[in-house]
Amino acid sequence: MDHLDFLFPWIIVVPFFAFFAYRWMRYGGIKAAMFGAKIVGTTGEISLHNVAMVTTVLRVHVLGGEDPGKAVGIETVYKNPLSYAMRPMSLSRDQALQLATFLQKAASDSQLIPR
DSSP states (O other): OHHHHHHHHHHHHHHHHHHHHHHHHHHTSHHHHHHTSEEEEEEEEEEEEEETTEEEEEEEEEEESSOTTOSEEEEEEEEETTEEEEEEEEEOHHHHHHHHHHHHHHHHHHTTSOO
């Protein structure tokens, strides 16, 4: 029974790290591994609000691969002096075009509202 107590953490830890190492090598980096697709290029970056030493950046990436559901990547990065958080979101081509339409409509509608 003592040898099982020693092996149990390794049965959980080793496959966990092996899975992420495999994805890291397959997609060519930790960020690409989080998207689940290779990053072909970065289209643009917008610096959003900076409040109380928290910086927020939104990046748009072109993703490559076989999966049509992962054509465009949106990356949101939150940074402050003590932490870093990256949230990836993968969109299909149709979803990205639909999001672009919604953003254009919201931006044009916001001009009609008196301030």
